[in-house]
Amino acid sequence: MAESGKKVALKGSSAVERSGRIDNPGFEPAHQRVHDVNPDKAASAERGISLLFLLSGLLSVTAFVLYFLFPIVPGDLWTVRISTLLVGVAIAASLLTLGVGVVHWAKTLMHGHELVEERHETRGDEPTRARAVEIFQEANAESGWTRRRLLRNSLITALVAFPVPAIALFRDLAPAADPVEALKHTIWRAGTRLARDPSGTPIKASEITIGSAVHVIPENLDTYEETFLNEKAKAAVLLMRLDPADLNISEERKDWSYDGIVAYSKICTHVGCPVALYEQQTHHLLCPCHQSQFDVSNECAVIFGPAARPLPQLPISVDAEGYLVAQSDFLEPVGPSFWERNQ
Amino acid sequence: MTVATKSKPARQSSGTGMRFVGGVANYLDERTSISTAVKALGRKIFPDHWSFMLGEIALYSFVIILLSGTFLTLFYDPSMTEVHYDGSYVPLKGIHMSAAYSSTLNITFDIRGGLLMRQVHHWAALLFVAAIGLHMLRVFFTGAFRKPREINWVVGFLLFIMAMAEGFTGYSLPDDLLSGNGLRIIDGMIKAVPGAGLWISYLLFGGEFPGDDVIPRLYMLHIMLLPAIVIALIAVHLVLLIVNKHTQFAGPGRTEENVVGSPILAVFAAKAGGFFFLVFGVTMLIASLVTINPIWSYGPYDPSPVSAGTQPDWYIGFADGMLRLIPSGWEFEVLGGTLSLNLIVPIVVLMVFLGLVAFYPFFEAWVTGDKREHHIAERPRNAPTRTAIGAAGVAFYAVLWAAASSDLIATHFRTTIEGVILTLQILLIVGPFIAFWLTKKMALALQRKDREVVLHGYESSRIVRLPGGEYREIHTPLDDFEKWRLVSFDEFEPIVLRPNDRGRITLSARAKASVSKFYFEDRIAPVTKPELESASQH
Numbered sequence: 001m002a003e004s005g006k007k008v009a010l011k012g013s014s015a016v017e018r019s020g021r022i023d024n025p026g027f028e029p030a031h032q033r034v035h036d037v038n039p040d041k042a043a044s045a046e047r048g049i050s051l052l053f054l055l056s057g058l059l060s061v062t063a064f065v066l067y068f069l070f071p072i073v074p075g076d077l078w079t080v081r082i083s084t085l086l087v088g089v090a091i092a093a094s095l096l097t098l099g100v101g102v103v104h105w106a107k108t109l110m111h112g113h114e115l116v117e118e119r120h121e122t123r124g125d126e127p128t129r130a131r132a133v134e135i136f137q138e139a140n141a142e143s144g145w146t147r148r149r150l151l152r153n154s155l156i157t158a159l160v161a162f163p164v165p166a167i168a169l170f171r172d173l174a175p176a177a178d179p180v181e182a183l184k185h186t187i188w189r190a191g192t193r194l195a196r197d198p199s200g201t202p203i204k205a206s207e208i209t210i211g212s213a214v215h216v217i218p219e220n221l222d223t224y225e226e227t228f229l230n231e232k233a234k235a236a237v238l239l240m241r242l243d244p245a246d247l248n249i250s251e252e253r254k255d256w257s258y259d260g261i262v263a264y265s266k267i268c269t270h271v272g273c274p275v276a277l278y279e280q281q282t283h284h285l286l287c288p289c290h291q292s293q294f295d296v297s298n299e300c301a302v303i304f305g306p307a308a309r310p311l312p313q314l315p316i317s318v319d320a321e322g323y324l325v326a327q328s329d330f331l332e333p334v335g336p337s338f339w340e341r342n343q
Numbered sequence: 344m345t346v347a348t349k350s351k352p353a354r355q356s357s358g359t360g361m362r363f364v365g366g367v368a369n370y371l372d373e374r375t376s377i378s379t380a381v382k383a384l385g386r387k388i389f390p391d392h393w394s395f396m397l398g399e400i401a402l403y404s405f406v407i408i409l410l411s412g413t414f415l416t417l418f419y420d421p422s423m424t425e426v427h428y429d430g431s432y433v434p435l436k437g438i439h440m441s442a443a444y445s446s447t448l449n450i451t452f453d454i455r456g457g458l459l460m461r462q463v464h465h466w467a468a469l470l471f472v473a474a475i476g477l478h479m480l481r482v483f484f485t486g487a488f489r490k491p492r493e494i495n496w497v498v499g500f501l502l503f504i505m506a507m508a509e510g511f512t513g514y515s516l517p518d519d520l521l522s523g524n525g526l527r528i529i530d531g532m533i534k535a536v537p538g539a540g541l542w543i544s545y546l547l548f549g550g551e552f553p554g555d556d557v558i559p560r561l562y563m564l565h566i567m568l569l570p571a572i573v574i575a576l577i578a579v580h581l582v583l584l585i586v587n588k589h590t591q592f593a594g595p596g597r598t599e600e601n602v603v604g605s606p607i608l609a610v611f612a613a614k615a616g617g618f619f620f621l622v623f624g625v626t627m628l629i630a631s632l633v634t635i636n637p638i639w640s641y642g643p644y645d646p647s648p649v650s651a652g653t654q655p656d657w658y659i660g661f662a663d664g665m666l667r668l669i670p671s672g673w674e675f676e677v678l679g680g681t682l683s684l685n686l687i688v689p690i691v692v693l694m695v696f697l698g699l700v701a702f703y704p705f706f707e708a709w710v711t712g713d714k715r716e717h718h719i720a721e722r723p724r725n726a727p728t729r730t731a732i733g734a735a736g737v738a739f740y741a742v743l744w745a746a747a748s749s750d751l752i753a754t755h756f757r758t759t760i761e762g763v764i765l766t767l768q769i770l771l772i773v774g775p776f777i778a779f780w781l782t783k784k785m786a787l788a789l790q791r792k793d794r795e796v797v798l799h800g801y802e803s804s805r806i807v808r809l810p811g812g813e814y815r816e817i818h819t820p821l822d823d824f825e826k827w828r829l830v831s832f833d834e835f836e837p838i839v840l841r842p843n844d845r846g847r848i849t850l851s852a853r854a855k856a857s858v859s860k861f862y863f864e865d866r867i868a869p870v871t872k873p874e875l876e877s878a879s880q881h
Contacts, residue, residue, distance in 0.1 A: 009836065013712035014859050016834045020871040024831065025823035027596030027603075072455050074431035080452055088459045088631020095624030102617030110610045117388040117602050119588055119718060122491040173546040173556075180541065182551055197647050215647060228425075230551045233527075233646035266647060270685065271531025271666070272552070273524055274649045288651045289528060290667045291750055291760050304761055306666055306685045308674030336531035338541040339680040 027114075035108045045108045052101035059094030063087050180340045184333045186218075186234040188314060193219040194239060194263065194324040203239070204322045208261055213278040214239040216263065218326075234334055236266040236274060237314055239324070242283060246297045253299065256315035261324065263314040264300050265334040268292060270307040272336045285311070309337070381608075389611045390591035390604035392720075394481045399615060401474035401502075402577065403622040404467045411464040412566065418454055420446035421516065421562035423555035432639055440518075440643035443558045447517040447638055462630035468513060469635075470626060472506045472658040479503060483703070483733050485720035487590045490713070493704040495583040498576055500701045505573050507658050512565040514656055517636075518558055523644030525655060526557065528663070535686035553644065590720040593831045595824040599718050652751055657744075664746030665689040668768050696739065703732075710858050711835060724793070725832040727786035728862040731779040738778035742771045783865070790867035793829045797821065797870045798878040830869045837863045 007018045035042040066086045073079045124132070140146055193202040197215040200222055208214065216237040224231045244260040256262070264285070268275050273289035283296040284303070292305030300311035312334050315327035333341055372378045389395075422442040428435050430445065432452045450457035479499060482488055488496040511529075515522045530552045533544045549556030588602050597603050605611040641650075655663050666689050673685040707729065723730040745752065746767045753760040800818035808814055821829075837860040842848050 007834075007836075009838075010713070010715075013714065014835045014838045014863055015711060015713045015715065016836050018834060018868070018871060020873050022826065022830045022870065022872055022875065024598060025595050025827050028824050067455060072431075072453065074453065075433060077432075077452070080458060083455055084459045084462075085631055087456055088627055092624050092627035092631060095620045095627055099617045099620030099622075099624055102613055102620065104617075106610050106613035106617060110613060112610075114391075114603050115386070115388055115606055116596075117386075117588075119600050119602055122587060122716060170546065173549060174542075175550050177550075179545040179551070183541070198645075217647070227551075229553050229644070229646060233552055236647040271528045273527060274647050276647075276649050277651060288649050288653055288750070289524065290663075291764070292671075302671045305671060305764075306669040306673070308672050308683065308685050336534050337674060337681045337683040337686075338534040338544075339537045339682075340541060341681040342676065343679060 027116075030113050033108065033112055036112065042109060045104070049101045049105050049109070052097045052104070056094045056098040056101065059090050059097060063090035063094065066090055180343070183234075183335070183338065186329055186334060187220065187224065187231050188218055188235055188326045188329045190326065190328050191319065192326045193319070194237065194316065194326065195219040195221075197236065202323045205258055205261060205318050205324050206322060208239065208241045208324075210241050210243055210260065211280050212241055213280070215266070215276070233272075234267065237263050238266045238275065238278065238285065239263045240278060240283075240296055242297060246283060248298050250299065253313060253315075255317070256313055256327070258316055258318050258324065261316065262296065263316045263324075263326075264294075264296070264311040265314065265330060266311075267335040268307060269302075269309040269311060269334075270305070270336065275311065384585070385608045386606040387585070388588075388602045388604045388606055390589055390602060392592055394485075395589065396618065397474055397478040397481050399618055400622055401471060401478055403619045404471040404474060404626065405573070405577070406619070407467040407623055407626055408464060408471060409570070411460045411467065414456075414460045415450065415464060416566060418446060418450045418457060419443070419516070419562075421559045423518065423553075423558050435639065435642065438643060441555075441558065443516060443518040444638070444643045447519070451639060459630060462633075462635050463626060464513075465635045466630050466633075467626050468510050469657060470622075472503075472510055475499070475503050475506050476658075479700075480733070480737070484723040484730055485590070485592075486717065486726055486729065487720050488704040488707075489717040490708060491587050491716050492583070492590075493708065495580060495587065496704050497701060498580045498583065500697075502573065502576050502580065504697070505569060505576065509565060509569050509573065510656055510658055512561045512569065514636075514659075515561050516558060516565060517638045518644050519638040520641040520644055520648065520650075521636075521638070521653060523553065523646075524649055524653060525659075527552065527646070528666075532666075532686050532690065535683035535690070537680060537682060537687070553646070588718070590718050592720050592722075593828055595827050597719065599716065602718070652754070654748065654751070660747035661740055661743040662689070662693055664743035664749070664767075665693055667746045667749055668743070668764065668771060670768070696736075700736070710855065710862055712838070712855075713835075717833075719831070721832060724786040724789040727783050727790070727865065730786050731783035734782035735775035735779040738774040739771065742767055742774050746771075787865060787867060794867060794870055797826055797829050798874065832869055834868055835863045835866065 007016050009016050035045055067083070070079065070083045070086055072083055123129070145152055194216045195202045195218065197217045200217065200219060202219050203214060203216070216239045217232060218235050221228065221232060221235065239261065241259075241261045247257065247260060247262065249257065266274050266276065268287045268289065270287065270290055270292050273287050275285045275287040275292070275294065277286040277288055278284075278296075279286065285294040285296060285300065286292075287305065287307070290306050292307035293303050294300040294307070294311050295303045299313060302308065302310060312330045312332050314330055316324055317327050319325045368377070420442045424442045425439055426442050426445050428438050428440055428445050428448065430436075430449050430453055432448055435448065447461075450461055452458070482496065482499070511525070515526050530544050530548065533547070534540045536543065544552065547557065547560070548554040549560070589604075591597055591602055591604065594603070605614070642648075654660070666686070669685045669689060673683075673688065675682045675684065723733075746764070749763045749767065750760060752758075753763045800820040803817045803819045805817040806814055807817060838856055840848060840852060840856040843852065
């Protein structure tokens, strides 16, 4: 390899400047466009572009007319499609012809040579910077900002305290009640009947065949008019019937199910999506949001995915008329975790 | 500001039009001294390159979003009051839903042009975030964030974050099943923040999830607070663009001291104005032909049902993907509280990733110690380590993004979800290293090829037989202009570790020296004159 010139490292930097660098050859000779030299071509380009502009105007008017020619007939979805399609395509065509025309004008007929502008260093020139410093010094001298330290520091104290009331002002974004208590309870009570979601009809144990899964809400959910969705977001349950031999039940949950019928919270313990997909053959529940999987035969233990806790189980039994009822509320908070969960 | 012209444009003859404009201009100038602004900015030069249009696309799609969004506010009702739907979409007739969802259905099915405007708004929003992302990649890979543009990089970064926030708040407004589940996920993530999370969620939703306050609150953010911030940031971004002047790619005659291109009046204004209509036209065409977010088929929000294959809008995908890649069981009881690492880790990883993006310019400035201003955009190959770091970042983001579709990947390719997740978990860690290594190798190889071409010319594919019987391929030499594009790049070397004035080697000096070595150890120097001369001798 040949001698590659002397290298000089810039002070305190890894940038290197090298002597013997190839010189900037300067600007390339300007190249003439066909429209610059041939007046006929330029005239025909001008005609073409003005045609595009006229066409654009015409298309805008067309879109206006199409709006009225193709009204929406209530209930007829086809007319929504036609109106959207025709008006939209006409507007798009008018915009595109306009844009193509202007760009074409700029590229073919407007002055085409590149111009050069000098750059200056971004920092102000020395006199300007000196004057700026001087202004701050004058202001400091006139106000006593650094001299009167008590004044300055007490002012800073006042300014720091100034936003404090705003913190209190935002307290009423939420009701006064304690959120921890609210999240620990649902509307399930001892004796609340399990009902189908969304019809609200109570479910008899005898209606549930082995292998089936039912989306369940508390029978009295309808009575919560104001907070219907809030209650449903905590109380939604998934009911499944398995062959009792397939269920591994721990000692303390022995009485929580009825003849292979088990009820689990439907709200994922990860971030709260409904765990709505049941795979009958494997007894697995799958959350469609982040693919956490729970094993129903093992008390809904997490077998895959980002969830960390099993789905809470709702203890159920059967009332005198044979309807499925809750034995109590859930014994732990349902849904996503929060710091105060176990307090 | 001096404007030197390489050749004088032909003088325009002044007709009636010019006399009228002159009159108006005089009237305005005597009241606003607008001539100062015209003098300062009217002939400002903008360099030309296709990649400079990405930022323009972002700006124009924001204008489209403002126009279509204003139309939508006229018909949209940001209320969670329960209503019975009584519009013309038969499958949902009589169903309980929020006024927000019902009014969105009305915009879709009963307002002429309503569906069109909703789709223009949504497509333009997707384009807005995409264009910002690509614009950031352009700026990153060409080193256009270097001094004096570090601050504008941060402003642009904040715009990227704001665009995602605008997107997410807007996505939630129809209050349909899909967006409600999106909010539910946000709620779950917020609640995981130790100590404060429950309260933040409680205050945001005005009580328990979903409550009936969140839609009007998101609406206020979506149409007032966030757009005001976006507009202010865009203003700062453009003012700094004018102050710093645009970067340009290396080319003959172009230096760090000049800027070569078209003046704002008239060529740049015409190209940019025309391009606005092209962007608008393409968005309008997509919106009239391709359905986006068919909220009517999802139904109103209900905490109980959800469909398989749910996906967030594309730009939220990387965050959703991060949630999916956490292994089971990352939750512990600590100090009497529940610590949900399965959510805290993703939040921290995403924040660190975004933080690295925001602060990269300052890191590179520290590594190089380079205090010079840089106005020539670098070709990515000429900064191999930076380009490789960028590629690693892109790979990391891409794996997260793919993870947001893990279930669809599994069903489409008929494989197991467990297998897809495990593959992506491995790729998330290994992928960036592979991308770094491959990219650096490729950049260095391209630089070597450039050297080869400068020294020996292009291979012409013409083989000649010399009188002595030797066969040789003829190489076509480059002219000086072509050569300049390949040799004009900055050169760096690892700094040498030296004791400071006190004779000590500080820890930070050691760190800087080792990072500098990492950056500049493998490097290809630009061809110099002596090399060129010796190459031409044989």
